[in-house]
Amino acid sequence: MGHDEQTVRRVLDAALGEGRSALTAPEGRALCGAYGIPTAAEAVADSAEEAVALAAELGGPVALKIVSPDILHKTDAGCVLTGVRGAAQVREGYARILANAREHDADAEIDGVQVQQMLTGGHEVIVGATTDPTFGKVVAFGLGGVLVEVLRDVTFRMAPLEKFEARGMLDDIAAADVLRGARGAEVADADALAGLVQALSELVTDFPEISEFDLNPVFASAGGAVAADVRVLLDPDGTAQPHRHSRQDILHAMNRLMRPRSVAVIGASNEDGKIGNSVMRNLTAGGYGGEILPVNPKADEVLGRKAYRSVQDVPGEVDVAVFTVPAKFVPAALEECGAKGVAAAVLIPSGFAETGNAELQDEVVEIARKHGIRLLGPNIYGYYYTPHDLCATFCTPYDVRGGVALTSQSGGIGMAILGFSRTTRTGVSAIVGLGNKSDVDEDDLLTFFEQDDNTKCVAMHLEDLKDGRAFVEAARRITAKKPVVVLKAGRTALGARAAGSHTGALAGDDKVYDDILRQSGVVRAPGLNDMLEYARGLPVLPTPKGENVVIITGAGGSGVLLSDACVANGLRLMDIPSDLDEQFRHYIPPFGAAGNPIDITGGEPPSTYEDTIRLGLRDPRVHALILGYWHTIVTPPMVFAELTARVVAEAREQGIDKPVVASLAGDTEVEQAAEHLFDHGIAAFPYTTEKPVAVLGAKYRWARSAGLLG
Template structure:
């Protein structure tokens, strides 16, 4: 249902969705393959320190814990109720939640609006709103926070801890992001699946993320936007970048989005461009761009001007980057246009056959010392706004040593507020380099286009801040 504006009581209670002292799992199952069992297993396996109350009228114990016939028979307070029972039983469970004064409810159950049962879904939403009981879902996979060892849902693992809050309508894509987080060190502060978002919408989780100390960037995957006014309000109210990807652009995609999460897309795609522009949210068009851009915005300052210097030991990497910067509307300038003396100062750190244009090609024989000198000259120059570095592993390139140099320069000059992005194109040694750089707060990517997209996003965000 539509949310016209951010509701304070909902934002206040979202803490209980991600950091509850107690969780009741209604529909807890003794069968390891059932959702009601996986939820408890995930809480226990990942180290949740709060109390877990299985609710199952036909069991005395579930997963080694005392089970309760109903929610009302739990003696202690319950912060979060996770509901995994058939759709026709949900209303009575919600009545128990209200009587028990549960802080917030999550409905994992499907078979609501997405299969044509919109009236039932609206009835549940209206009941919860009348009782100021925030409802997340239905038809969702769960939520979690790696900082709190909290994994609540049928989710196989927690992500790597980091700066990005992931708010997703799709459970499948959320799970993909969690896998990417573990594999590629894409760090998250928290994550949540919204499913059909019958009650709690993007806007209130964005507002919550704006207050979360661990969150530096907010990434939103959406299939439908019922409440554009609230979304715009939320994005404008937070002093953090918001990256959004809106799917369901194609005619068949419109139908698929409704069948998946009951998302109704009656507006053309240009409408969403306008909404994102008003909100001050950066729109990504592909999943890879969505991940790459949010990682950069979560770890680096905005790019305040157009003067980007690229330093590489591979001419081909530089040319790919040149062309993509141009396609993205942020063409590189020659060094002499940025700072008259910069080319001469960087020349001291390259062989005669190197190129001091921009990209600066310090050649395939470049040593860690040459990389360090070139990076430091660019970083120290007040006319330079940002640096893009590139490593191409020749037979003489000490990739590990160059990575250490990048980390040293980044840490030493972080106070200047200049974004530093790396591209490492190669094999296993470059994959290890990317992971180490990301672990030190430096966004690093395997292709020129990904690195350029990240820098351009930092520029776009800087222009939004100026406005």
């Protein structure tokens, strides 16, 4: 669709040239017209008589509103009148609005009174845009009108939007059924409404100096969508862009960081208990096959290896320098790394921005940019990349290789990740600390993991995103092929920032994060253990081919809880067809229950579990199985685990590969049984009905976002 960008540019330049931070309603309407956004018919009156004439021309009742760049919240100032009829009411209303405006702000610049066609019928919604500090231009859609900030039924997306994304916003609010005509309500024209949302997303993207844009209310009806009120705020500095690297440069640097041919340890030490000693020992004990180069001006050798006074004295190229010296020595050593041509610096020491010393961190970043060095950290535990036997950390080596890459912004969370991985023997490709994220951040890592054949799933703990748009771009690419799980800390932010528009006030940090993380295709984990279990379970489970989920359980109580968990995790329990129902009934006792859940009862022998699981796997209409096991003497835990693993393995040999998860209730023997199942590609958990379903739900959320369910 073509847009009249010249008109928008003239309006914005005029307002900014006058030093204004807001447009008047007529100016805002001009922007809407330039981008094909329908607005109510209106005109501005300079006198009461002109207002009377305009009202007569529009016909029917009208709304009167003050036109002033200094009065943004017109309703709060008593400067909006609706349902005004006849010449007498228009004259009286005109005078009242001017009086209220003067009382509200005696010095306000007043351009006149807007006479606007009254819109009636349909649904009142809000369509808006705001400038989020993390994601930039963000578009909002939800219920509108005067109660918009009370009901807060709103959803957000990062601008600009494709048409399908705009349509998706209409379905993402609690009142979506109302717009679709629930309980006799008028059906809104979804195409017209989505078109309006998309047009606004393009407008604020094309003109970044628009900081906030409100269309509230928008009247959405079967006949289309028309905005009744327009509010536009400006920020002359809104065009600033963060520093970014090209994808090609990121891959070049990250490959040298994660697959280095040589690692120098700045501050390497022979003294036990020193970080420089631990890093040296871990590089050696971890089996790293590249060159390990200790740098210490006071030692001839460290742990039997020749030491160098400076990194500049090291012969040959150095890919990575791991810093273990105090923060105050980092700038000088980094300058030497720059002169040497080191590709990446891993800054383990603390004492930078996290302690209030932002100046030192800024100095280090400036040095790194000058020399083209990528920085990991500071204030981190280091990093692991198991395919390269790389353990550049002061923690202990980790040797269970696998397809899961784990990252954390917090060192404490990093230790939890390491401990969980050891306890569960989770196979990892990488564990990376990000710390202060002075340079390398999540989008750099996602760009690397996207093309890393050793990584099948990524799980990230983060407290914030330095560049939300870069993260979304990287996440969209990788999640088309691999699941990404995110644990975003700060879910309980204390409210929205102060803002001059409804949209800005609604844009609380976590709500924007929640919606845009989904938009980017990542799976958000509600807690740390959830993130870790998703990361462990998602690579184990094959991608489902459809939405039909079947529960097979040995206990009615667990069947009910598993059903509840399915609803909570957005899974669809299959409506069992009559022929399949009859086949299940052939294997279960008369006092059992077919349907879904399928309750085989607790006293059944192993053959009943085996037959029903095999049936569920073989029927192509069933896309995933949830197993609820109850510990009995007839079918002990390990017997259940072994037969289930065997039946699933047989199905896979026949080309049938469906996700299977299991909940095991019983005595401590179920722990070993669950571990056996996990080892054989079945995500199984003891003592819980919620966790296996949550892992399956996470797999489904990723598969849906990646478009893999057909």
